[in-house]
Amino acid sequence: MGKVIGPGSLIVDITGFAPHLPVAGETTKGTTLRFGPGGKGSNQMTAAHRAGADTMIIGCKGNDFLGKILDGHYEKEQMSTKYISILEDGETASALIEVDEETAQNRIIVILGACAAVSREQVMAAEKDFADCDAVLTQFETTVEAVEAAKELAKKYHKPFILNPAPYIDVPASIFDGVDYVTPNETEAEQFTGIKVDTVEDCRKAAKRFLEMGVKNVIITLGVRGVFFTDGEKELQVPALKVKAVETTGAGDAFNGGLTAALSAGLPIETALKFATCTSAISVTRLGSSPSMPYRHEILALLEKEFGIRL
Numbered sequence: 092m093g094k095v096i097g098p099g100s101l102i103v104d105i106t107g108f109a110p111h112l113p114v115a116g117e118t119t120k121g122t123t124l125r126f127g128p129g130g131k132g133s134n135q136m137t138a139a140h141r142a143g144a145d146t147m148i149i150g151c152k153g154n155d156f157l158g159k160i161l162d163g164h165y166e167k168e169q170m171s172t173k174y175i176s177i178l179e180d181g182e183t184a185s186a187l188i189e190v191d192e193e194t195a196q197n198r199i200i201v202i203l204g205a206c207a208a209v210s211r212e213q214v215m216a217a218e219k220d221f222a223d224c225d226a227v228l229t230q231f232e233t234t235v236e237a238v239e240a241a242k243e244l245a246k247k248y249h250k251p252f253i254l255n256p257a258p259y260i261d262v263p264a265s266i267f268d269g270v271d272y273v274t275p276n277e278t279e280a281e282q283f284t285g286i287k288v289d290t291v292e293d294c295r296k297a298a299k300r301f302l303e304m305g306v307k308n309v310i311i312t313l314g315v316r317g318v319f320f321t322d323g324e325k326e327l328q329v330p331a332l333k334v335k336a337v338e339t340t341g342a343g344d345a346f347n348g349g350l351t352a353a354l355s356a357g358l359p360i361e362t363a364l365k366f367a368t369c370t371s372a373i374s375v376t377r378l379g380s381s382p383s384m385p386y387r388h389e390i391l392a393l394l395e396k397e398f399g400i401r402l
Contacts, residue, residue, distance in 0.1 A: 093225025099132015138348020
């Protein structure tokens with residue numbers, strides 16, 4: 092696998108598990124509370140790292156007890172913290188997550204904290220590593236200026252730029268112009284294009300809208316219905332794998348990390364999509380977000396078993 096860099100969110104997940112999710116005004120007795128490393132940026136870079144890529148995340152955290160949870164994670168994983176800044180007066184971002192133990196579905200509230208401080212200057216300070224990378228990966232969980240700076244450097248050095256447009260925020264359509272791969276789920280695809288995505292034909296229509304905005308390749312993740320891809324000429328559909336899900340919190344992040352790791356290694360898009368699908372499938376069988384990300388040997392074993400691909 093190659094080298095992956097990009098700005099991303101560093102968040103600590105505070106996850107409560109219960110037999111069912113409460114409705115408005117209801118108090119539900121939970122079973123377990125967990126603190127763990129998370130955030131779309133950190134999750135995706137962890138997934139790419141465990142999948143075999145050399146990763147460098149650009150982000151901010153506070154000098155607090157939540158930040159120390161992230162420190163422990165990166166030290167254990169032997170991930171680079173070269174471009175992680177500490178805000179002495181800021182608080183580490185957190186996510187309050189409720190998980191339904193019966194369905195594995197979740198509800199999430201994110202408090203961005205220090206993640207909202209990632210700047211253009213911080214991204215530009217990593218220019219040498221952008222020049223030397225094999226892929227750039229980012230999301231919408233930090234700042235728009237950080238995303239735009241990363242896209243600018245990716246374009247300058249002719250590196251594939253992968254944008255996971257999550258969570259949904261109000262951005263100018265121009266931010267998609269020049270994106271090599273955009274990876275919304277069906278909800279995000281509808282939010283950014285205005286087209287409700289229920290069928291394959293809906294995917295085609297939403298993808299066409301992204302292509303009109305200047306995106307080169309569109310990948311729409313559809314949960315249990317698999318993945319849809321098009322570049323405007325070629326179209327691919329990859330089915331989801333049947334697994335027993337226990338928590339789906341990091342599924343999309345696992346997919347994006349696995350996809351980017353595969354693309355950084357120069358794998359063809361169909362193989363990269365299947366590699367990412369395997370990464371995501373394994374992640375939902377485990378608790379946590381970053382901790383649920385599978386290792387390369389596990390992904391390769393499932394890739395061979397389900398798709399007959401041997402890398």
